[in-house]
Amino acid sequence: EPEVTQTPSHQVTQMGQEVILRCVPISNHLYFYWYRQILGQKVEFLVSFYNNEISEKSEIFDDQFSVERPDGSNFTLKIRSTKLEDSAMYFCASSETGDSNQPQHFGDGTRLSIL
């Protein structure tokens, strides 16, 4: 069964450094998402992306965050200058359509640790 893949599985970065989290959505999916889960807390929406532009973002997704689909397969989340509070599990998700006829399928996540 096709799946969403995320790399790396674990990223350790010094505070203030830039980090790029990578995702390969399911190939025929058109809608892409990033969510964040701080350890022991709920999963929170960050941003949705469709047709090469952001369709929605949360208040968490401030100017230090950006997303990009640099080629036909990858979908990246960049954090420009990381802070300690950015430490979390970051999930990429994709869906075939942007409505709920198709569920969002999640990758296994990237655990980001900021030192």
Add this chain to the structure above:
Amino acid sequence: AQKVTQAQTEISVVEKEDVTLDCVYETRDTTYYLFWYKQPPSGELVFLIRRNSFDEQNEISGRYSWNFQKSTSSFNFTITASQVVDSAVYFCALMGRLAYNTDKLIFGTGTRLQVFP
């Protein structure tokens, strides 16, 4: 605003017991969707079920069943004859599309289920 409440933070049962995980939601949307995801200790999020607001029929899939009650805004999840492999955090999620013009998932805080042998 849209909100999902999972009041049970943690539940512990012994193998073969039945267990019900509660989920209560709030939305002013007339068309919305409810989901359950499982997060095992390895950390990934596994999709379990999607239900739309027009379909109140209960669903059964093997040992899993879901009870959607629109009148009480609840979408509860029951595991029958629980097994150790069911140990995970279970998240209920909501997507209210029309009123909010969004396709983001709103998650509850999760219920940690521990099944002991």
